[in-house]
Amino acid sequence: MKEKKNHKLLILPGLTWIIFLISVAFGLNYLVGNFRTPPQRLQISKIEKKRKAVPWSKTKTSSVGPRKIIKAKLRPINSKTPRTKQPWEQTTQELSQQLELGLDSPGTLRPKDIEKNSAIVDEILLREPDSYASYKAKLILLLAKEAHAPNAVTTDDIENIMEELASFDVYNDAILREEAFLIAKENNTAPREFPPVQVTNADESPDIIDDEEISEDELSTFDEITADDERPIEQIIYDQDLLEVWLQRGLAIQDYEFVMNEAQYIIDEFPQSLLGYKYVIRALELSGELDAADEYIAELELSPELLTKLQLQLKKAKAQNPKDFWKNLKF
Numbered sequence: 001m002k003e004k005k006n007h008k009l010l011i012l013p014g015l016t017w018i019i020f021l022i023s024v025a026f027g028l029n030y031l032v033g034n035f036r037t038p039p040q041r042l043q044i045s046k047i048e049k050k051r052k053a054v055p056w057s058k059t060k061t062s063s064v065g066p067r068k069i070i071k072a073k074l075r076p077i078n079s080k081t082p083r084t085k086q087p088w089e090q091t092t093q094e095l096s097q098q099l100e101l102g103l104d105s106p107g108t109l110r111p112k113d114i115e116k117n118s119a120i121v122d123e124i125l126l127r128e129p130d131s132y133a134s135y136k137a138k139l140i141l142l143l144a145k146e147a148h149a150p151n152a153v154t155t156d157d158i159e160n161i162m163e164e165l166a167s168f169d170v171y172n173d174a175i176l177r178e179e180a181f182l183i184a185k186e187n188n189t190a191p192r193e194f195p196p197v198q199v200t201n202a203d204e205s206p207d208i209i210d211d212e213e214i215s216e217d218e219l220s221t222f223d224e225i226t227a228d229d230e231r232p233i234e235q236i237i238y239d240q241d242l243l244e245v246w247l248q249r250g251l252a253i254q255d256y257e258f259v260m261n262e263a264q265y266i267i268d269e270f271p272q273s274l275l276g277y278k279y280v281i282r283a284l285e286l287s288g289e290l291d292a293a294d295e296y297i298a299e300l301e302l303s304p305e306l307l308t309k310l311q312l313q314l315k316k317a318k319a320q321n322p323k324d325f326w327k328n329l330k331f
Contacts, residue, residue, distance in 0.1 A: 055132070059092065064091065064127050132168050139182070147323065147324075180238055236270065263279040
C-alpha cells in the first residue's frame with residue numbers, strides 16, 4: 001500500500017511539470033505573436049513581373065461563345081417575361097459590353113449591380129485568365145462591395161487581386177500601358193507623373209518623347225527616386241499606382257496604423273516619392289492627430305518644390321471623402 005502511494009506521489013509532480021511547461025509554451029507563443037513586427041503585406045515591387053496580359057481590346061472582340069454546361073431539365077414556367085441569360089450562356093463579346101456599361105460610373109453601383117458584374121468578370125476570367133482589365137474590374141467591384149457591406153470583403157481578398165495585377169509586365173507592353181492605371185486623372189491614358197512613351201517594337205524599351213511636357217525639376221526627382229533602383233521610372237510609377245489604391249482603402253476602412261506602417265515602407269523604398277509622406281500625414285489628420293501631422297510636415301527634409309507639391313496634394317485630398325475613393329477608380 002505504501003509503495004502505491006509513493007508511486008502516485010511521483011506521478012503528480014511529473015504531471016504538474018508537464019502542465020507548467022505547456023502553459024509556458026503557450027504564453028511565449030502569445031507574446032511572440034503579439035509583439036512580433038507585422039510583416040509588410042503588399043510588397044508589389046518584389047513581385048516578379050513576367051506575366052503577359054491579354055489587352056481589353058482583344059478580350060472584348062473575342063469570338064469565344066457560350067460555355068456548354070449540362071444542366072438538369074426544369075419544368076417550364078408559364079411567364080411572358082423572357083428569362084435573363086446567365087453569364088455562361090453569353091459570348092465573351094456580350095459579357096465585355098455589359099461590363100463596360102456596368103463600370104462606366106462605379107459610384108452608381110448598387111449591391112445587385114455589383115453581384116451581377118462580379119459574375120460577369122468571373123466568367124470572363126474563366127475564359128481568359130490573363131485579361132488584365134478584368135482583374136481591375138474585379139478589384140473595383142470588391143472595393144464597391146466592401147463600401148456597401150464592410151464585413152463581406154477581407155483584406156486578403158483585396159490583396160490577392162492586387163498581387164495578380166502586380167504580376168503582369170506592364171512596362172514592356174505598349175498596349176497594356178494604355179489601360180493599366182486605376183486612379184483616374186485628367187488624362188486617363190497617359191502616365192500620371194512622367195512624359196508619354198512610345199514603343200515601335202514590343203521587345204524594345206520605350207523612349208521618352210515630348211521633353212517639353214515635363215520640367216527638369218520633375219525629371220531630377222525621378223532620378224533621385226531611381227538612384228538605388230534598377231527598375232525603370234515607368235514601372236515604379238505603375239507600382240505606386242497600385243500602392244496608392246492600397247493606402248486609400250486603408251483610409252476608407254479607418255485603419256490608420258496600417259496606413260502609416262505601409263506608407264513608411266514606401267518612404268523607405270522611395271524616399272523622394274511623395275506618396276508615402278502624403279499618406280502618413282493623411283492618416284495622422286484623419287485620426288485626429290493634427291498637431292502631429294503639422295510637426296511631421298515641418299520636419300520633412302524635402303526640397304521647396306517637392307514640399308509645395310506635397311501641400312497641393314494634401315489640399316486636394318482633404319476635399320475628398322476617403323470612403324468614396326473607389327468611385328473614382330478607372331476601369
